[in-house]
Amino acid sequence: MRPQQPLLTDRGFYLGPMFRQAAERHGPVFVTLDRPLDVHPGLGVxxxxxxxxxxxxxxxxxxxxxxxxxxxxxxxxxxxxxxxxxxxxxxxxxxxxxxxxxxxxxxxxxxxxxxxxxxxxxxxxxxxxxxxxxxxxxxxxxxxxxxxxxxxxxxxxxxxxxxxxxxxxxxxxxxxxxxxxxxxxxxxxxxxxxxxxTMWNRLVPQKAMGWPTRGETAALHMSFVHSRFYHLLGVLLSFGSPLVLITDPDPANVAPILTRHRPGIVETHPNTFVLWEELADAPGAPLSRVRSYGSTFDAIHPRTVQRLLDASERRAPWLIQLYGQSETGPVAFQWFTRRGASRMDGRRVGIGIPGFTRVRVADESGRSVKPGSPGRIEARTRGRILTYLGAREQYQRQLDRGWWQMGDMGYRSRWGALYLIDREIDQIDAVHSNLEIEDTLMSRLEELREVVIVPGADREPVPVVCVRGEQALDPDRWREATADLPTLAEPRQWRFEDLPMTATWKVKRVEITRMLAEGAVA
CATH class of the missing domain: 3.40.50.980 (Rossmann fold)
Incomplete structure (x- = not known):
């Protein structure tokens, strides 16, 4: 009688042996850093x-x-x-x-x-x-x-x-x-x-998505404490891709490194990509050999996608966007090409990952709504976390018969594409979608580094804007850009560095609302 094998012994993504397995399989592939390691600075970069x-x-x-x-x-x-x-x-x-x-x-x-x-x-x-x-x-x-x-x-x-x-x-x-x-x-x-x-169930579809760019040099500036980084690292190490790992996202630091290594893959946070728009026409053309951009953590502005893709001299570059969160991993994805970027809808976040995730839009009773109708975005995925440590009840409240509540509002098209409207907590009655207005303003005003619509003291939509180079916002250009939009309060101009951010450069909108209520000024 053959001995019984333990279940799922090969279905686990283990971080410990990643580098050793990659070294044994691919040899001394280069890894470049932008600063020496704190644990062993003598090794250099x-x-x-x-x-x-x-x-x-x-x-x-x-x-x-x-x-x-x-x-x-x-x-x-x-x-x-x-x-x-x-x-x-x-x-x-x-x-x-x-x-x-x-x-x-x-x-x-x-x-x-x-x-x-x-x-x-x-x-x-x-x-x-x-x-x-x-x-x-x-x-x-x-x-x-x-x-x-x-x-x-x-x-x-x-x-x-x-x-x-x-x-x-x-x-x-x-x-x-x-x-x-x-x-x-x-x-x-x-x-x-x-x-x-669960990490293995996130890794496998990401390997499939990365297959077309296997072996390309990859430049990454991502949060080292986020699970997405470890899955992407697992994909790249398995393919033997040379790595450029960036800690400081300042374009003055990044441009020379990218110019030197000419990466075929670039991934960072959406807000960092906005910062890196200026690399599109930088001396040395640091983005000229990029074949694939990766964006996750948050939706990305259409203007940014167009500039990044136009900066590449590759024949058919693309940007892949993943929609998900720490608790689920990616649950939807889509590609943008040069042709598609010119008419892209920044609210479209893609479709579920076949065989691994399903996405639906539900009403308050937990029933799926008709295509085109707004509701609560929910996902069913094999990559869902085990629990919230010390907050099990909160974890259970976000589950509905196996469907995980993403905390976002959205709708699905007739063909199953998912569109994001807003975070549930950020919705403003006078505005259909804060995110849609932000995309429009970013496209119309190229001088904007960021714009965030948050509710004011009377739930009115308040735009908080950051201008490149800390220049003053031109009131005439602002009036022209907002003429056909829902009525907005007077814009508040802040320095980008003053926006409260997460580790992945997500803007803390609730915190901005609190700061405005307490009288925060530019």
Missing amino acids: DLTYTVLADLVDELSAQLWEAGIRPAEEVAVHKTDNVDIVLLTCALSRIGAVPALLSPGLAGPVVGRLLERLHTPWLITDRAKLEGPLKDVDVAGLVRGTLSVDDAPGAVPLEKYAGSAPRRAVRMHSREPALITHSSGTTGLPKLAVHCAN
């Missing part, structure tokens, strides 16, 4: 798959020697850099559960998230402990604090340098494997618990 695989093995040995064991939760909260990724993979390699907390979180928020974890370890640095975490009782919330540098009150990882190598630990595919957090646009971020099986 020109690395390889093999170097990073060795470093992940070395870090996992140090973390084990420090006392971290399988199934233990480990919060990673440090200054933004690529070593967040390496620490995550090293923790996964020894069976621990990385809990990735954005470098941009305020100290008190980090403290509350640490409370929700199960007496975790903390990996951090001097900048965090002496900065945002200065007034947080870190010692009372964690079982031990490790630092990538010489931070006071923490044990330096360097203390365990030279530790004996450890064999990799493989946890069951339905056990918690990774914890990330939601964007926090409407309040305290929620801790999303992923397992290797």
Whole structure:
């Protein structure tokens, strides 16, 4: 009798062995950084798959020697850099559960998230402990604090340098494997618990989408604490793609790197793509060899898509947009080409992923509505997280017989295409779609860096605008651009840097409304 095989043993996406498997399969493919690693600055910025695989093995040995064991939760909260990724993979390699907390979180928020974890370890640095975490009782919330540098009150990882190598630990595919957090646009971020099986169900369709560009050099500027980054990394490593990993999105920093490497794949946050519009005609043509742009986390403005595609000299470049959230992974997708971008509807976010996701629009009773009728967007997906850590009831409230409430309002066309109207919490009665007006204004006023429509004190639509170069908004051009739009309040001009943002550069609209109510000015 043949021995019974464990179920789903091959259906798990494990972060720990990613770099080693890629190095064994593809060899020393180059990986370029824009700043040295905090955990090993002496390595410089020109690395390889093999170097990073060795470093992940070395870090996992140090973390084990420090006392971290399988199934233990480990919060990673440090200054933004690529070593967040390496620490995550090293923790996964020894069976621990990385809990990735954005470098941009305020100290008190980090403290509350640490409370929700199960007496975790903390990996951090001097900048965090002496900065945002200065007034947080870190010692009372964690079982031990490790630092990538010489931070006071923490044990330096360097203390365990030279530790004996450890064999990799493989946890069951339905056990918690990774914890990330939601964007926090409407309040305290929620801790999303992923397992290797749900992550595999997100990885497979993304591999299929990436197949046409396998092997192309990929330039990425993305949040290193977001699950989307790890899935894209898994796709690119499996194809042996050279990598350019960018921490600082300033065009002055990015342009020379892209000009040097001529990437065929570029992915970043939609708001960063707006910033990178100026790279379209930059000296050296840094975007001239791009074959595929990737955009996720939020809808992208049509103007931005057109400029990016026009900057490429490839015969038929495209931009792929993924619609989803941390809790579900991508649930809908679509491609834009040069021809389609000129007439694209920025509210169209695509169709469900065949075999992996289904999308519907439902009324308040949970019944599907007719095509063209607005309602609540819901998704059914194999990639849904296991739970919200410390908020199980909130997780259950977002489920309706297996359908996950995305928190967005939208509608579907006769042919099944999904259109996004607004976040439920952001809707304004006097406006059909804030997002649609924003797209229109961005297309009509090329000087805009960002425009956000939020409800004012009397629920009137208030435009908050940011102008490139911090120039003053031209009132005549504004009046002309808004003449045929719903009546808007007088625009409030802010600096882009003053907009409250998430780790993925999503604008915190609820926070802006609160700031306006408290009298915030330009």
